[in-house]
Amino acid sequence: MNYTGVDTLRPNLFKEMFPYSEIPKVVFNNIQLPMEIPEDIWITDTTFRDGQQSISSMTVEQMVKIYDYLHNLDNGSGVIRQTEFFLYSEKDRKAVEKCIERGYEFPEITSWIRANEEDFKLVKEMGIKETGILMSCSDYHIFHKLNMTRKEAMKNYLSIAESALENGIIPRCHFEDITRADFFGFVVPLATNLMKLLKESGIPVKIRACDTLGVGVPHAGVELPRSVPAIIHGLRYYSNVPSESIEWHGHNDYHSVVTNSTATWLYGGSSVNTTLFGIGERVGNCPLEAMVIEYGQIKGNTKNMDLKIISEIADYFERELKYEIPPRTPFVGSEFNVTRAGIHADGLLKNEEIYNSFDTRKILGRPAVVAVNSYSGMAGIAAWINGYFDLDDSQKIDKKDRRLLPIKKWIDNEYENGRTSNIRNDELKELTLKYVPNILGNEDTKAI
Incomplete structure (x- = not known):
């Protein structure tokens, strides 16, 4: 077969775009091409x-x-x-x-x-x-x-x-x-x-x-x-x-x-x-x-x-494989849908859709969760409990539930005494089972 081609004696290295001594450059021509998404991708x-x-x-x-x-x-x-x-x-x-x-x-x-x-x-x-x-x-x-x-x-x-x-x-x-x-x-x-x-x-x-x-x-x-x-x-x-x-x-x-x-x-x-x-x-x-x-x-x-x-x-x-996935990697990292900010936790508590763009629990098997630290407040603690124990709407703890007060006090004492790390899940679980012992049955929620 005879093949068509364009030969050249010297290489074209596009040095105006790739000068090597500088960061590569983007050159614009403002030509707008049509989008044509194939039916099958x-x-x-x-x-x-x-x-x-x-x-x-x-x-x-x-x-x-x-x-x-x-x-x-x-x-x-x-x-x-x-x-x-x-x-x-x-x-x-x-x-x-x-x-x-x-x-x-x-x-x-x-x-x-x-x-x-x-x-x-x-x-x-x-x-x-x-x-x-x-x-x-x-x-x-x-x-x-x-x-x-x-x-x-x-x-x-x-x-x-x-x-x-x-x-x-x-x-x-x-x-x-x-x-x-x-x-x-x-x-x-x-x-x-x-x-x-x-x-x-x-x-x-x-x-x-x-x-x-x-x-x-x-x-x-x-x-x-x-x-x-x-x-x-x-x-x-x-x-x-x-x-x-x-x-x-x-x-x-x-x-x-x-x-x-x-x-x-x-x-x-x-x-x-x-x-x-x-x-x-x-x-x-x-x-x-x-x-x-x-x-x-x-x-x-x-x-x-x-x-x-x-x-x-x-x-x-x-x-x-001992492969470490960075914790904030979208969709797969251990903290991709973990919030630490108290105001975000309050939003999640009121309506998960405020700070979660899709139902990560249903689609990825990964519920939106809250990491509890010195900034979390009562809303953060309540949101953590609801997420960790996978409570449905009829069981969920409200941020005004007075049973959260001793948990909040314990957390405050930790940070007043110099702690800088997040409160671990095992610590929060132990505190929750101690102060909200009927959490899985959750008979009644007593507001402050």
Whole structure:
């Protein structure tokens, strides 16, 4: 096949945007692109591939357990559609075999391999239908890492894709460093040539747009190559890549990984690649749990996903993998919906919706709770009791209940004597059972 391309003798490193001696710059062109959310959008997972490179190596049993969790979280919805594994080691292959034996439809097992014939044979022998293949796109990589010209890189990448198709394997082409690549000089020609292979073979060819250094920008009106909307729009309209063949893989170097992934959906890409809790190289990948919530906001529902499983996975990571999730991490941290301010506690006591944007108890299995300290007051103590003992409306303690007075006095004495830490749950439980002994029966609430 004759491949089209744009060659150049010198690399285009976009030094006006990436001067290196300064923070990268955002260049605006004020071009407004249309939002075109695909009817079907979904999430893919790379916890076992990109994610596992950043934490202690998982055992076969741990990988299988987490795969079970992903399946249970998806719950037959197809939203968490795929997960990818390395196939380099005997341990990785054993884990894949065990996961395949589960027979789950979702998430589908895919792989990531080196671009050689032996690895293609391995993929085929294991019955895996799709594999990731690295195709570095920026001149930083082509000229300075691979020591190739664009023409040589193009020929090499396309020959690898052809080998995958000849083996009946769907190639998922990882366009590494796309947010520093010459979009019209290399990305569009490569994507266009890959779509020709799709047309000739009748086998899907996918493109994973990789924001390798996290420099992508989600805002409208930003110049390429940093513009996520322009990249997704451009793949669709200049290279005729169908939405279902476009996937985004981001990193969080500039705190934009979630908004960049969301922008992919908004501007026409069907798939976003994630890891559990955002684990991954350097500052990590896009958190899977964040995109589950983004999916729910965009689509207006979460299908039949079981979001309570997210809390179970977080517990498993901390207990079995010794992975510490920062306590204020949205949706999964131990304190993501814990309030300390007395005025907020009073609001929660009056109506939980005042300081909780959705029913975290019902959806995530995590009730809104109050941490009690020197600023909590009677409202904070009452809110803690109601939350900790999971009291319904007929049982709830009011902040004017005089049985709270000795608890408040004990807490005040603690801080007057120099305490600086929060009152622990076990301490509060003991105090509550002492001064409100009928709390679970809660016969009557005596106001002050």
